[in-house]
Amino acid sequence: MGPGTPCGEYLRRFWQPIITSVEVQDLPRRLHILGEDLVTFRDKSGAVGLLELYCPHRGTSLEFVLVCDKGLRCCYHGWLFDVDGKILETPGEPADSTLKERLYHGAYPVLEYSGLVFAYMGPADKRPDFPIFDTFDLPGYDLVAIPGYVWPCNWLQVKENSMDPAHLAFLHTLPGSTGFTVDLAALGEWDFVETSAGMVYIDTRRQGDRVWVRVADFMPPNIHQFPPNADPMAQRTSINRPTATRWAVPLDDTHTMQIGFNRAPEGREARRGAGFGQDGSRPYKERQRIPGDYDAQVSIHGGIARHSLEHLASTDRGVIMLRNMIRRGIRAVQNGTDPMQPLGQGGKAIPTYSQDRVVLGIPPAPTPEEDSRLLREIGRKVVAAGIVDRS
Amino acid sequence: MGPGTPCGEYLRRFWQPIITSVEVQDLPRRLHILGEDLVTFRDKSGAVGLLELYCPHRGTSLEFVLVCDKGLRCCYHGWLFDVDGKILETPGEPADSTLKERLYHGAYPVLEYSGLVFAYMGPADKRPDFPIFDTFDLPGYDLVAIPGYVWPCNWLQVKENSMDPAHLAFLHTLPGSTGFTVDLAALGEWDFVETSAGMVYIDTRRQGDRVWVRVADFMPPNIHQFPPNADPMAQRTSINRPTATRWAVPLDDTHTMQIGFNRAPEGREARRGAGFGQDGSRPYKERQRIPGDYDAQVSIHGGIARHSLEHLASTDRGVIMLRNMIRRGIRAVQNGTDPMQPLGQGGKAIPTYSQDRVVLGIPPAPTPEEDSRLLREIGRKVVAAGIVDRS
Amino acid sequence: MGPGTPCGEYLRRFWQPIITSVEVQDLPRRLHILGEDLVTFRDKSGAVGLLELYCPHRGTSLEFVLVCDKGLRCCYHGWLFDVDGKILETPGEPADSTLKERLYHGAYPVLEYSGLVFAYMGPADKRPDFPIFDTFDLPGYDLVAIPGYVWPCNWLQVKENSMDPAHLAFLHTLPGSTGFTVDLAALGEWDFVETSAGMVYIDTRRQGDRVWVRVADFMPPNIHQFPPNADPMAQRTSINRPTATRWAVPLDDTHTMQIGFNRAPEGREARRGAGFGQDGSRPYKERQRIPGDYDAQVSIHGGIARHSLEHLASTDRGVIMLRNMIRRGIRAVQNGTDPMQPLGQGGKAIPTYSQDRVVLGIPPAPTPEEDSRLLREIGRKVVAAGIVDRS
DSSP: OOOOOOOHHHHHSSOEEEEEEGGGSOOOOOEEEETTTEEEEEOOTTTTTEEEEETTTTBBBTEEEOOOSSSSTTTTTTEEEOOTTTTEEESSSSOOOOOHHHBBOOOOOOEEEEEEEEESOOOOGGOOOOOBBBGGGGGTTEEEEEEEESSOOOHHHHGGGGGGGGGHGGGSHHHHOOOOOOGGOOEEEOEEEOSSSSHHHHEEEEETTTEEEEEEEEETTEEEEEOOOOOOHHOSOOBBBBBBEEEEEEETTOOOOOOOOEEEEETOOOOOOOTSSSSSOSSSHHHHHSSSHHHHHHGGGGGGGOOOGOOOOOGGGGHHHHHHHHHHHHHHHTTTOOOOOOOOTTTTOOOOEEEEEEEEHHHHOOOHHHHHHHHHHHHHHHHOOOOOOOO | OOTTSSHHHHHTTSSSEEEEEGSSSOOOOOEETTTEEEEEEEEEEEEEEEEESSSSTOOBBBBBBEEEESSSEEEEEEEEEESSSSSSEEEOTTTTTOOOHOOOOOOOOOEEEEEEEEEEOOOOOGOOOOOBBGGOOTTTTEEEEEEEEESSSOOOHHHGGOOTHHHHGGGGSSSSSOSOGGGGOOOOOOEEOOOSEEEEEEEEEEETTTEEEEEEEEEEEEETOOOOOOOHHOOOSSBEEEOOEEEEEEEEEEEEEEEEEEEEEEOOOOOOOTTTTTOSSOOOHHHEEEEHHHHHHHTTTGGGEEEGGGGOOOOGGGHHHHHHHHHHHHOOOOOOOOOOOOSSSOOOOOOOEEEEEEESSSOSSSSSHHHHHHHHHHHHHHHHOOOOOOO | TTEEEEEEETTTSSOOEEEEEGGGSSOOOEEEEEEEEEEEEEEEETTTEEEESOOOTTTBBBSSEEOSSEEEEEETOOOEOTTTBEEETTTTTTTOOOOOOOOOOOOOOOEEEEEEEEEOOOGGGGGOOOOOOOGGGGGTTEEEEEEEEESSHHHHHHGGGGGGTTTHHHGSTTTOOOOOOGGGOOOOOEEEEEEESSSEEEEEEEEEEEEEEEEEEEETTTEEOOOOOOHHHHOOOOOOOEEEEEEEEEEETTTTEEHHHHHTTTTTTOOOOOOTTTOSSHHHHHHHHSHHHHHHHGGGGGGOOOOGGGGOOOOHHHHHHHHHHHHHHHHHHHHTOOOOOOOOSSSOOBOOOEEEEOOOOOHHHHSSSHHHHHHHHHHHHHHHHOOOOOO
16 A cells, blocks of 8 residues: 555555545644555645645654644744645744755645545646546535544455445345345346446346346445445335445555545435444444444455455456456556546546436346346446436 | 464364353354464354354455354355355355355364363364363262463463472462462472373372372373362362363463363362462452462463573473473374374273372381482372272 | 664663662562563562563563562562572572572662662673762752653654754743743754763853853763753842753663653752653643643654654754764774763762853843854853852
8 A cells, every 4th residue: 555566556546535624623633544644734724734744854743733824833843834845934944044945845735525635645747637426416415525434454355345246135134234125135136347437236136027226336446336225116216326435545454444425315314424334333242143344344354355265256246347447557557557547528527327226117038047138138228328317 | 383383283183172162152253273263153053163264255254144053154245154164055156056065164173072162173084082081070070161261371381380389389378379278388299200191290298197199180282180279188088189170272372271171079169260360350469469370370481481591490390291291292293193192991081190199107207308208109109009099 | 772782782881760769669560671671679678679570490570579588589489589680599499409509690780869779781890880960969959759751752862852952942832831931932042062971052042131041961871951941030040950850761662761850949849740741641632732742752753763754954953963972872882992971070979061040241242143152152151160159
C-alpha cells in the first residue's frame, strides 16, 4: 500500500475519500492512509488541508497545533503552514531568511463532495478529474456521507466480497441476520460482465412469470454499489438504484476503512452507520452464532488472504474477474500507462448499473437448463440497456 | 513447537489433551495448539471434530459457522465439513462438480476420555494406542477433568518443575503459601530413577522411627503426577496415590496450557481449578510477597529459559535427567525410530509410581551420612516394589 | 542504549539516577535501565542493591523474592544474594560445595543522595567520583527528589529541548499553558556558550533600561537545569537559581525516564510531580488544543527523531552544539579515552550557571542591531562572572 509499491502506486492514481467533512472541524485529525502518516484540518477560513504529519523543522506531529485564520502552526516553534504545504512563517529566523521560500511541506490536494473529503495522493501530472458517478445526484434520493469504519484486514478481501453474490444466499440469510430478505436464500443465476464503469454481477431469480434481476457495481480500484437487498416484488415493481456506494480505503496492509455514501428516497431516513454484522462490536458468541460480513471477511487467514491456500470454485468467477481487473490496472501503472478509470463523457456523469429490476411476463422455459440460459440472457439485456427508465 | 521442528515432531507422536468435553458444546472453539490454528466442535450428532481453522475455499475462519446435524458449515458460502475433514457439500457448485471428492479439509483424530478431549497430531501411520495409566481408574477415587489454564512461558520450564523436589522446601513453604504442609520445609533426601513409565523423584524424610517416602512421576513427553503434598503422618499411615495428573501442552513457544485430571477419594470434592499460586491473577505485590509456581516458573528469563545462562547445581539432577529423556525422544524421532512411549502390557493399564508412603520401624542409622544412605535405599525399594498395597 | 553500543558505553561512564529512595522500601522493584533488566531492593539492614533481574541458578526473576536481613533470596530454590551480587547461600547443595565461591551474581554499585538512588553501570576501573553540583546544596533552598516519569520516546529529543530557548516563546506561551509567564512570549536574544560544566543557553530580553538574562545549563551526558520561568522583574530584582535539575535516563531506545530534583526557597513547597504538559495523562483533545512539552517532544517522528528529515534553522544552534558535545563524548569512549565529565576542583562542588538575573541601568543602544549585540554581550558577561552574588 505504501508509496513505491506496485499496488500503492496504482491506488494513488484515483481520488480517495479520507474522512467526512463534519469530522474536520476545529481540531486537526491525524490519519493513516495508504501507509502514510498525515494530518487533515480545516483552517479558520474554511479551507481544508492534508499535510504530512511531521513538521519539516524538527519533526513534531502537526496534530498538536494552533489552527489559524490561514493554515496551521506547529506548537513547538510556531512554523506556519498553508493548506497546500506552503510555509508562511518561520518565527525566530532572521528577517532575511529565505528558508521558507526554499522549503515546501508535503501536502496532497483535497476536495469536498457531498460531505466527504477526497484526496489525490498520486503524481501531480497524473491527477484525474474527480469522478462524478450518476448515482451521486439521483432525482428523488438523498445522499448521506457515512463516517469510515475500520476493519482489521486487507482491503482486497473486503472488495472481493462486492463481486461475490453467492455469499448472499448463505451468510445473509442465516437465521437472525437482518438487512436482507429471505428471498435471497434461493440460489440465483450468477453472471458477471464488464461495463463502461468497471464490472457488475447479475443475480437473477425467477418468481413465477416474473424475473428479478439484481445488479451490483464494482468500479476500480475500490468502489462498489449495491441495491437495497430486498425482494422488489414485495414492495416495488420496477427499478431501484443503489442504496450504498462504498470505498474500501487501505490504511495499511491489515486495516481497511469502509467509507462512502448511503442514499434513501427523499423523505426517508438513510442508515447512518454500519449495518448488521458490519463491525466487530457484537459479543463474540453472538458473532459465532449469527456471523456477518465483518466476521466472514475479516477472519480470512487471520487478516490477509493467502491466495495459495484458496480453492476457488465456479461461484468465484466474479472474484477472479475483479482480481484480473485490478491486476491489469497495477500492470498499466507499472508499464507507464494509465489505468482504466471511468470518466464521464462530455461533462455528463459516469453511468453505473446497480439496480433491482423486475421483468414481467417471462414464463419458464421448458427445461431447467434452458430456463437458466433464459434468465442469464434477460440479466445481460437489463445491464446492456443501462438505466433507462428512472421513473 | 510448530510442525517440522524437531521438538514439534516429537510432541506430535503422543496423544495430547486439548480441551475439556464440557467446553465443546453448541459453539465451536478456536484453539492454538503446537503452533497450529485449529477449531474444535461437537456436531449435533455428538461427534467431536478438530479441523484446520481456515476454510479451504476462501479462508474464512471456521469459528464462525453453523454447527449441523453432521459436521459444520462455513458461514461465508456454506461449504459443509464432517468431523474428519471430509467435504460433504459445496453449495452453488454445478451438480456434476467433483470438487468435494478431490479435496479434503485438514483434520486430526480426537477421542474423549473422562471429560477431556485428546488429539493426535502426528503422522497417521505412527498413531499410538491411547495410553491408559493406572491412575485413570483408581478404586475409591473420582477423576475430575480440569480446564486448561495458560501460562505465558515455554512448556519445558513448566515441566522441569515436576522433577524438582528442591523447590518444595522453599517456594511452597513460604509464609502465606497454602496447599503444602510445613513438613516439606525440611530438606528431604532427593533421588531420581527411571521407571517403566518415565522417571520419578523420590523425596524421603525421617520422622523419628518412621520414614516418609514421597514419589512423583514424569511420563514423557509432558505429563506429571504428584501426591497430595501433605504429611501423611498427620492423617494417614499408608499409601496415597496422586492427587493430580497434568499435561503441559505447548500452544506456542511462549504459551503453555496446563490441563489434566484431579482426583479425590470418593465422597470428597476434588479441586476444580488452579490452586494457590498457580495463575497470574493475584495482585502483583501479593505475588512478590508470597510467590507461587506461576511466578517462579513463568518469570524465568522472561518466558523462555536460556540454558546458557543457568548454573545447574546438584539439586537439579532430576531436571537434567528429564531434559535428557526428552532429548533422547527428539533424537529418536529425528533418526526415524519411535520415541519411548509408555504402553500397557496385555491390555492392562500402564503402571505409575506417584505416592506418599510411610515405612514404619526404621530407627536412625548411627551417622547422618549412613542415615542418608539408608533413607535413599528405602526410597528406591518403595519405587521398585511398585504400587502393591492399594488397601 | 544497550551494553556494547557506542552511545550505551558513553552513557555508562556516568552515575545515573534510577529511582527515588522512598520507592525502594520493603519490596524489590523491577527496572529496565539502559536496555538492561535489573532489580533494585533495600535489605532489612537498609542496604540498597541493584542486581541482574534473573537468578543465576535457573533464571527466576528476582522481583519475586524474600528480602532478608542481609540481601535477598530467590523464591524458587532459596539462593541468597548480597547487595553487591555475592552469593551468600545455595541451600540444598552439599556442605562442601564451592559453588557460591566460584560464582558472582551481576550487580552495579549504587549510592543514595538526597532522596535519589544513583547507579554506575560502566567499567569498574572507569568509575568516576559522584558529581556534586553546586545546586545540590544551595543555602536557603530545599532539594526535593522527584519520582521518574516515563516518556515513550528517545532520550535525545528530550534532552535537546533543554538547549532550545526558542520553544519557550511558542509552546509555553500558548493560551491555556501554565507554569511560564507571558513575558517569555517576546523573542529573546539567544546565545549559547560552553562552560566548565557543559554548556548553557543565554536568553536575554530588554525591559526598558533593565536587561533580563535567563541562563539554563546542560551538563553532559543527560542533565539540565533551568530557572523558574518567571519574569524576575515582577517579583524579584536579582538572581534566581534553578528550580529543577533533570536527568533524561534512557530505559530503551523509545522510553525515557525524566527524574531528578526540584528545589524551592526554604519554607515554600516545591512541586513534587510532573508539571503542566509534562505527561500524557490529559485528554487527547485538550493536548491538541493546549499542547505541552510532552506532546511537542514525544510526538517527534513517532518516538525517535530521524535527523535526515529535519531542517535545522538558526534557532537550533543550541541543539546542534548539544549534539556535538554528546558526539565528542561518544567518540572519546570509542577511542579509549575518557569523555568530558564535570568534576569539582579540590573537593568543591561543581559550578553551574543556570539563573535568572536582571542587570539594571542599561539604556537601549541606538539601533536594534547594536542593541542585539549589547544584549548578547551582557548575557555572556553574566555567565562569565559565574554565580557571584548569591545574596
